Amino acid sequence: MKKPIYLDNAATSHPKPEAVYRAVDDVLRKGASAGRGGHQQALSAARLVFETRELLAELFNAADSERFVFTANATTAINQALFGLLAAGDRVVTTSLEHNAVTRPLRALQDRGIEVVKVVADPVSGIVSADALKEACLAARTRLLLVNHCSNVYGAMQPVEGLGGWCHQHDILFMVDGSQSAGSFPIDFQTLAVDLFAAPGHKGLLGPQGTGFLYVAESLELTPLIYGGTGANSHSDLPPEELPERLECGTLNLPGLAGLKAAIEFIIDVGVMQIRQREIDLLKPLLRGLQQMAGVILYGPADPLLRGAAVSFTLRDYDPAEIGFILDQEENISVRVGLQCAPDAHRTIGTYPQGTIRVSPGYFTSETDIERFLQAIRRIAQRGDHDDSTTGVR
Amino acid sequence: MVDDGDCVAIFHSIHRVMKAEKVLKAEKLAVLLIPVPRQLSSDCGLAIRFPLSLRNKIVEVLTDVGLEGAEIWHKQDGTYSLIP
Incomplete structure (x- = not known):
């Protein structure tokens, strides 16, 4: 069996920094629940959660760590933001690059009387124009502009800089889905002027699955998505008024947050700029290798500086699922094929419904991994024994 | 848990208690996290105990870290x- 190569970091990063595994194990053995009780173990748990929030505020240069609400994933964070903010008659402008974590809640909200406008990205670069977003926002009274920071399908980084300030000048709220950017790109909430920012803890932030957060800017109040115990204010049948507890019901994922804390410490220690540079260093040979291969169509920006680490391509008339199957079964290489939960993004670049092969290196990927992947694709391209039907199954 | 002469600071969220504990301990002030005494009502189940001499x-x-909303109670004669 060949050594396994994991190239699906856009789904979840793997491996994690060693300290993450140790932190999860350590907390699981200690017990107690944050905010539940005043005994020493519960206090330690509450301190750990607090310190994790403080680290997030440091990483993203947010003024107040209490505005970070922990969630199970980015999807829950996005749902909390959208269902907690929007009401019938509101208008939302978004892009054609969104993940179903955005598209589906917005679709459900349309049924409740919210208008949704999707601005289509350039089909070649996969980048949506800031001017087109502004124009769409000004076409009618708009409550929220929601932009995917970096495409989970083909890595295109969107021009979010400057949009926050512009939105505020026009009394529009600005939200960014940072699922593919948090931890991988330098992000400064004060410069970005975001009102809402959602991210998972287990992708670029290198923490465990089951973690995520929603950042809610000061002065913005959301209706809770979930109601229940918060460990405080127990005499009342109403949720507390204060963040983060107002939006954090039920027992928190303490082992996950312990892992996330260790992961953020790792990121701060290494430096986001260094992590980003590592990503670019891996993208260069990957993009070059694919571009030079006959029969490969590469999607999204060709320049590594304009993109994140999710790289999508198709190979001649191969069914992407077939490529993924061969890579897995014969090469022990993990990639993601198909629509990657973002059908609108595929419609934008013309790869709907068959989808693409998405390869996404991470901080711990090596140059050798990239070369072995490219060799595997070359071998597959030279075989010529595949099923030509894009819907066929070998 | 709370002796006569002690003070108890209560907050409106666990997050703020944790923040208060961090900044006060960083100043090497003798504070202790305790469950909120039943005579006091709080949105949060935790409070910070300290001697009256440290109150100012x-x-x-x-106040320096934006936690000026804390209520401070003084226990005397029970x-x-x-x-x-």
């Missing part, structure tokens, strides 16, 4: 009174 310094530190 504690208010100053809390009853609590709110310090304005």
Whole structure:
């Protein structure tokens, strides 16, 4: 069996920094629940959660760590933001690059009387124009502009800089889905002027699955998505008024947050700029290798500086699922094929419904991994024994 | 848990108690996290106990980090009174 190569970091990063595994194990053995009780173990748990929030505020240069609400994933964070903010008659402008974590809640909200406008990205670069977003926002009274920071399908980084300030000048709220950017790109909430920012803890932030957060800017109040115990204010049948507890019901994922804390410490220690540079260093040979291969169509920006680490391509008339199957079964290489939960993004670049092969290196990927992947694709391209039907199954 | 002469600061969220504990301990002030005494009502189940002599310094530190909304109670003869 060949050594396994994991190239699906856009789904979840793997491996994690060693300290993450140790932190999860350590907390699981200690017990107690944050905010539940005043005994020493519960206090330690509450301190750990607090310190994790403080680290997030440091990483993203947010003024107040209490505005970070922990969630199970980015999807829950996005749902909390959208269902907690929007009401019938509101208008939302978004892009054609969104993940179903955005598209589906917005679709459900349309049924409740919210208008949704999707601005289509350039089909070649996969980048949506800031001017087109502004124009769409000004076409009618708009409550929220929601932009995917970096495409989970083909890595295109969107021009979010400057949009926050512009939105505020026009009394529009600005939200960014940072699922593919948090931890991988330098992000400064004060410069970005975001009102809402959602991210998972287990992708670029290198923490465990089951973690995520929603950042809610000061002065913005959301209706809770979930109601229940918060460990405080127990005499009342109403949720507390204060963040983060107002939006954090039920027992928190303490082992996950312990892992996330260790992961953020790792990121701060290494430096986001260094992590980003590592990503670019891996993208260069990957993009070059694919571009030079006959029969490969590469999607999204060709320049590594304009993109994140999710790289999508198709190979001649191969069914992407077939490529993924061969890579897995014969090469022990993990990639993601198909629509990657973002059908609108595929419609934008013309790869709907068959989808693409998405390869996404991470901080711990090596140059050798990239070369072995490219060799595997070359071998597959030279075989010529595949099923030509894009819907066929070998 | 709380002796006569002690003070108890209560907050409206666990997050703020944790923040208060961090900044006060960073100043090496003798504070202790305790469950909120039943005579006091709080949105949060935790409070911070300290001697009356530290009150002015504690208010100053809390105000500096935006936690000026904390209620500070003083226990005397077994009853609590709110310090304005």
